[in-house]
Amino acid sequence: MKAMRETLCAAVPRIKEDEMLDIYSEEGTLLLRALGLRVRVIQIDVYNIIRDGPPVGDMTLPEWRTQYLLYTPGHYRPMWIRDAYLDPRNVAKEDLAAEKARKE
Numbered sequence: 001m002k003a004m005r006e007t008l009c010a011a012v013p014r015i016k017e018d019e020m021l022d023i024y025s026e027e028g029t030l031l032l033r034a035l036g037l038r039v040r041v042i043q044i045d046v047y048n049i050i051r052d053g054p055p056v057g058d059m060t061l062p063e064w065r066t067q068y069l070l071y072t073p074g075h076y077r078p079m080w081i082r083d084a085y086l087d088p089r090n091v092a093k094e095d096l097a098a099e100k101a102r103k104e
Contacts (some may be wrong), residue, residue, distance in 0.1 A: 023041070
């Protein structure tokens with residue numbers, strides 16, 4: 001993991017090794033472009049409200065190449081084709097239940 005982070009930091013020098021990366025920041029967008037990624041985040045908050053974020057990254061890619069991420073409080077996960085047929089709130093409940101089970 002450390003080697004991967006060092007490689008990413010070398011590709012986008014403004015990324016610092018010891019900081020979390022916000023994909024909506026200028027550095028996050030630069031990183032996504034460097035990796036040839038286009039990302040869109042679907043967020044479900046603690047009140048079960050769904051928010052759809054704007055796409056970020058390489059905007060020259062076609063819309064169908066967008067990778068969707070589901071964000072639940074404190075956790076990101078990729079959304080795969082099977083998730084398109086699920087209500088994101090149910091997927092979020094599965095994530096939160098799995099997280100709770102791991103902590104116990």
